[in-house]
Amino acid sequence: MDIIETVFVRNNLVVAFAVVGAVMWVSYFLADKLTAGRIHGSAIAIALGLLAAYWGGTVSGGSRGVADVTLLGGIGLMGGGMMRDFAIVATAFGVHISELKKAGIAGVISIFAGVIVSFIVGAAVAVMFGYTDPTAITTIGAGAVTYIVGPVTGEAIGASDAVITLSVAAGLVKSILVMIGTPLIAKRIGLDNPQSAMVFGGLMGTTSGVAAGLAATDPKLVPYGAMTATFYTGLGCLLGPSVLFFIVSAMF
Amino acid sequence: MIVYGVALLSVCLVLGMLIGEALGVAMNVEANVGGVGIAMLFLVYASNSDKFKALTEGVSASGIKFWSAMYIPIVVAMAARQNVAAATEGGLLALSAGVAAVMVSFALVPVLSNIGKDDSPAPDTSEEQGAG
Known part of the structure; x- marks a missing residue:
């Protein structure tokens, strides 16, 4: 058994390629046979990935899902920020400048609207659950923006660890729900063209959620959604501990 | 050469990230502001411009297309490490x-x-x- 562990750990990224490849094959097989192509193979693969992440997190007690399982550590590198961003940028290859210009203004508005609306909703939920401290309300609202904005805001305005953890959890719920929910709701919200994809990316903002959600809906839309989504977290980190916190403080 | 395309992609990402990081510092924000989006704009510009033809056509292009095609498997791995x-x-x-x-x-x-x-x-x- 030692031999297996040595080889798997030493070649962890290569193992990850093989494992993910196998998962993709199974997912496309299931999509084809069980759902007759109604559910996209990549949607099933992403759902399997999330299930595996839950299992990995429970078994190992770590925070990086299946990547904390010794033999599958390479998943952490393959699915980490560096590879994700590299592949996202590559999807922009062949995008036409005219498509970007068409949705330019709507895209910019959607980023602001997305941050502010998610914040208001998150803050309102915090108030409904009985929070009256502006620091906690702001941090939880910021968590509903993304799971990065939550802790950045919380630490900047001095929220308690428990509240920061809650804000991360709220952001994770959002991210996972966008991954799973996007392909299901895409038709009803008109998410089938570059313009609406840019608005979608700006409104949702969670890069992981948008990246996976659009991949499972229509891979052609990915570059448009990803482009606006990457500005969202930055704007959230800018507004959260400043303007939004001041407004909440004035109200409570 | 394939690596020319990969190198172009890498340069776009690094430049975008540097600008995004600098924007973050300038705005006093603890985050990279739009680095990936800016990198994508660079790549869109390069792939639409004649100046970069040697890096974006023929074999070089397949170096970029490979990573674009690896996008979904990478996202699956990303889901598995959430x-x-x-x-x-x-x-x-x-x-x-x-x-x-x-x-x-x-x-x-x-x-x-x-x-x-x-x-x-x-x-x-x-x-x-x-x-x-």
Whole structure:
């Protein structure tokens, strides 16, 4: 058994390629046979990935899902920020400048609207659950923006660890729900063209959620959604501990 | 050569990240502001411009297309390393906040998608309350 562990750990990224490849094959097989192509193979693969992440997190007690399982550590590198961003940028290859210009203004508005609306909703939920401290309300609202904005805001305005953890959890719920929910709701919200994809990316903002959600809906839309989504977290980190916190403080 | 395409892609990402990081510092924000988006704009510009033809056509292009095609498997790996366990342990508050934020944002997609199209009057935002 030692031999297996040595080889798997030493070649962890290569193992990850093989494992993910196998998962993709199974997912496309299931999509084809069980759902007759109604559910996209990549949607099933992403759902399997999330299930595996839950299992990995429970078994190992770590925070990086299946990547904390010794033999599958390479998943952490393959699915980490560096590879994700590299592949996202590559999807922009062949995008036409005219498509970007068409949705330019709507895209910019959607980023602001997305941050502010998610914040208001998150803050309102915090108030409904009985929070009256502006620091906690702001941090939880910021968590509903993304799971990065939550802790950045919380630490900047001095929220308690428990509240920061809650804000991360709220952001994770959002991210996972966008991954799973996007392909299901895409038709009803008109998410089938570059313009609406840019608005979608700006409104949702969670890069992981948008990246996976659009991949499972229509891979052609990915570059448009990803482009606006990457500005969202930055704007959230800018507004959260400043303007939004001041407004909440004035109200409570 | 394939690596020319890969190198172009890498340079775009590094430049975008540097600018995004610098924007973060300039705005006094602890985050990379749009680095990936800026990198994508560089690549869009390069692939639409004649100056970079040697790097974006023929074999060089396949160096970029490979990574574009690896996108979905990488996203699957990304899903597999999310902290799903923590999301489920956040309790009802985290669940409600996350779900409500997504519902309201979904509902706004068709509203904002109409901006810039001539045929629709400026939409009212009064229907967005109470979702989730």
